[in-house]
Amino acid sequence: MIEKGVVLPMFYLPPVEYFVKLNTYKPDILIEREEHLPKQTYRNRANVYTPDGVLTLVVPVIKGSKNHTKVKDVKISYDFEWQRLHWLSLQACYRRSAYFEYYEDEFAVFYEKKHPFLFDYNEQLLQFILKSIKLKVELKYTESYEAVYPSFEDCRSSINQKKETDFNQKPYFQVFDDRKGFLKNLSIIDLLFNQGPNSINYL
Numbered sequence: 001m002i003e004k005g006v007v008l009p010m011f012y013l014p015p016v017e018y019f020v021k022l023n024t025y026k027p028d029i030l031i032e033r034e035e036h037l038p039k040q041t042y043r044n045r046a047n048v049y050t051p052d053g054v055l056t057l058v059v060p061v062i063k064g065s066k067n068h069t070k071v072k073d074v075k076i077s078y079d080f081e082w083q084r085l086h087w088l089s090l091q092a093c094y095r096r097s098a099y100f101e102y103y104e105d106e107f108a109v110f111y112e113k114k115h116p117f118l119f120d121y122n123e124q125l126l127q128f129i130l131k132s133i134k135l136k137v138e139l140k141y142t143e144s145y146e147a148v149y150p151s152f153e154d155c156r157s158s159i160n161q162k163k164e165t166d167f168n169q170k171p172y173f174q175v176f177d178d179r180k181g182f183l184k185n186l187s188i189i190d191l192l193f194n195q196g197p198n199s200i201n202y203l
Contacts, residue, residue: 003153004028007142009035010071010122012059013046013187016203017159017167019135023203025153026137032156033119034145036068037061042161043071044118046187048093053180055093056161057086061118072119087111090189097175099196103132129188133199172202 005028006021022029037043044059060077087108094100106128115121123139130137148154159165171182173194183190191199 003151005030005149005152006155007032007149007152008155008159009041009043010119010126011042011046011159012044012118012122013057013125013129013189014042015047015159015185016169016188016191017165017185018042018155019129019133019188019203020167021153021155021159022130022137023135028152029137029139030149030152031139031141032145033070033072033141034143035071035156037071037074037118038157040162042159043122045161046189047161047185048089048187049174049176049180049183049190050089050093051176051179054183054186055089057089058082059086059118059121072117074118075116076114076118076121078114083111083114094175094189094193097193100193102196103192106132129192132192133188133203134197135200135203 006025007030008018008021009032011018044061046057047054048057049055060079060082062075062077064074090107110121110125110128115124126139165185167185169184172191174182174190175194191202195202
């Protein structure tokens with residue numbers, strides 16, 4: 001069966017693999033917004049490259065009652081200053097990269113204003129990144145939860161932080177690759193800050 005499109009979750013600063021799927025399947029892209037929030041996934045975490053290797057940045061969410069919460073209704077927790085922590089981490093990781101300063105001011109805004117809902121926050125970040133890498137994609141959203149999408153590649157659980165990915169990625173320059181070598185499938189911002197306008201050609 002030839003897959004005509006792709007179903008993707010809404011991730012926080014998604015990994016490079018996510019954007020390869022967007023680029024491959026456009027315009028037939030569906031973003032899942034009716035699922036329940038699975039724990040410990042890229043929906044609220046992203047991997048970046050530090051001098052010591054991979055660092056996972058986690059957006060804390062408000063613990064729901066025992067009822068499962070739809071991902072579009074999940075609220076971000078501000079019990080501690082995670083935005084400040086994330087922004088300081090991003091500066092420490094990418095200040096020396098070729099293009100960080102180019103995107104810095106627009107990017108900083110996402111760590112100053114408080115956004116109530118995780119899905120909306122991730123969506124605004126995604127739109128900013130798509131614009132930055134000049135990837136023209138029209139996002140469509142699910143209207144109800146479907147377990148199966150015939151003729152679509154279902155990436156809702158396959159792009160997963162806990163699973164070793166078979167995503168084959170060619171190396172590009174990374175700030176700390178002299179320490180740990182090339183680390184694959186990090187957050188798209190690793191590619192963006194290191195490759196800038198060339199990111200779209202890489203994808």
